Amino acid sequence: MRPRLKGIAWERVGDELRLVYDPRDQLILTDPDGTVEKLIGLLGEGGRTVAELADELSLDEADVRGAVAAFDAERLLEDGDRLGLLEPADAERYFSNLAFFESFSGLDRSREDLQRRLRAAHVLVLGTGGLNSNTIPHLAGLGVGAMTLLDRDTVEPRNFARQYLYRQDDIGARKVERAAAWVRAFDPAIEVEAIDADVAGPEQLAALIRRIGPDVVASGIDRPNRIDLWVNEACVRHGVPFVRGGISVTTGTVWSVNPGVSACRACVPADPSNPDDFPDPDDPALASAIAANRLFVSRPTVNRGIGPVAGLLGAFGAFEVLRYLTGFEPPAYAGRPLTIDFAHGCATSQDEWPRDPDCPICGGR
Incomplete structure (x- = not known):
């Protein structure tokens, strides 16, 4: 599993981070030393396992796993290993479907998984x-x-x-x-x-x-x-x-x-x-x-x-x-x-x- 951040915007306000995926919701996180922001940046890039994330951040793997689980509970992550598996023509055909399903995906099911269920x-x-x-x-x-x-x-x-x-x-x-x-x-x-x-x-x-x-x-x-x-x-x-x-x-x-x-x-x-x-x-x-x-x-x-x-x-x-x-x-x-x-x-x-x-x-x- 390689957790990847969805299309989320965030900003720093003092010691806090404001994350927004859907404009009707926002997540406020305390981050005085910038560690959470660094994690968010790495998750946005994707392609890393939890162990690799922990190694880059010099953190305990259990702590990173807990943070990933918390982000997933807010439906802010997908598993990068479950993405990019559709043929290019299908990705184009179902572009809007996949964008809609992103809102309901998580580490347990990607937007592409939901589209495959339909097919x-x-x-x-x-x-x-x-x-x-x-x-x-x-x-x-x-x-x-x-x-x-x-x-x-x-x-x-x-x-x-x-x-x-x-x-x-x-x-x-x-x-x-x-x-x-x-x-x-x-x-x-x-x-x-x-x-x-x-x-x-x-x-x-x-x-x-x-x-x-x-x-x-x-x-x-x-x-x-x-x-x-x-x-x-x-x-x-x-x-x-x-x-x-x-x-x-x-x-x-x-x-x-x-x-x-x-x-x-x-x-x-x-x-x-x-x-x-x-x-x-x-x-x-x-x-x-x-x-x-x-x-x-x-x-x-x-x-x-x-x-x-x-x-x-x-x-x-x-x-x-x-x-x-x-x-x-x-x-x-x-x-x-x-x-x-x-x-x-x-x-x-x-x-x-x-x-x-x-x-x-x-x-x-």
């Missing part, structure tokens, strides 16, 4: 319409190595309000084929499989998951009504994280299921739109909510997902997929749905799904 990843994308037509380009830009796309629809003129994968010449074409062609044209290194099919039930999804072995499932399918429960069951049974986004009138939601860790979709209180789930509610507020939802679902479904709405939900969903694939930070929406209020300045909030120990899908995990 080795496989995402199953259910639906290539409004939501995922915005998620797919983000995944391609990040450098996800393989995608399996599933959709059953054709491109229609009404899609152009929010689905930018498609062109006028694509009208009447099968969406999944055109979406796959877009990915291949964007980055030929990404392996893409297109599946032109509907989703018939959890067994079909389970068979698909077993065949392709995805690392994450990103779903944007709205029909049939129980589709989320089907995807949830297949993913939880096979231990595959599941990311979902959608819109209801003026409210957008993004959530995920981390099997064995978070509550799953089947843990959520029953669907207020389904009369069979609440035969005789005693809570007046709940009864009122159920009545409102029953009225709402009795109306014809209208897709209100304009471009900025689909783009915002697709970006939040892609970020959650990124968390699962790289581990740069823990999943943010696992059992904690993010709600976006498009009628009030896109204000966001989060609620907690209580985990049901008796859940028929995840209760025994």
Whole structure:
């Protein structure tokens, strides 16, 4: 291991050093004799082991090791031995990705390690319409190595309000084929499989998951009504994280299921739109909510997902997929749905799904 300082600025103020990597944070260190500043300078040059650093500074190796551990705890270091391993073309292709990942790297994982995790990843994308037509380009830009796309629809003129994968010449074409062609044209290194099919039930999804072995499932399918429960069951049974986004009138939601860790979709209180789930509610507020939802679902479904709405939900969903694939930070929406209020300045909030120990899908995990 050869610890190397990240792109950090520092200055001396009397007997103290001020270090800044992110302008919202700063680290103040006492350094009356300049030893810490010398260490920082050597770490900035990189290429030295802890023993070599100690030798140049005439310090005990244990003391230098402790200082390196303290800097690493502040996420100010990377292991130089884990850097510079990408091919020059890949380093250029993922330049911005690597700069972003630098903020979340450390001695245990470099920015290049996080990028390699993406290149080795496989995402199953259910639906290539409004939501995922915005998620797919983000995944391609990040450098996800393989995608399996599933959709059953054709491109229609009404899609152009929010689905930018498609062109006028694509009208009447099968969406999944055109979406796959877009990915291949964007980055030929990404392996893409297109599946032109509907989703018939959890067994079909389970068979698909077993065949392709995805690392994450990103779903944007709205029909049939129980589709989320089907995807949830297949993913939880096979231990595959599941990311979902959608819109209801003026409210957008993004959530995920981390099997064995978070509550799953089947843990959520029953669907207020389904009369069979609440035969005789005693809570007046709940009864009122159920009545409102029953009225709402009795109306014809209208897709209100304009471009900025689909783009915002697709970006939040892609970020959650990124968390699962790289581990740069823990999943943010696992059992904690993010709600976006498009009628009030896109204000966001989060609620907690209580985990049901008796859940028929995840209760025994």
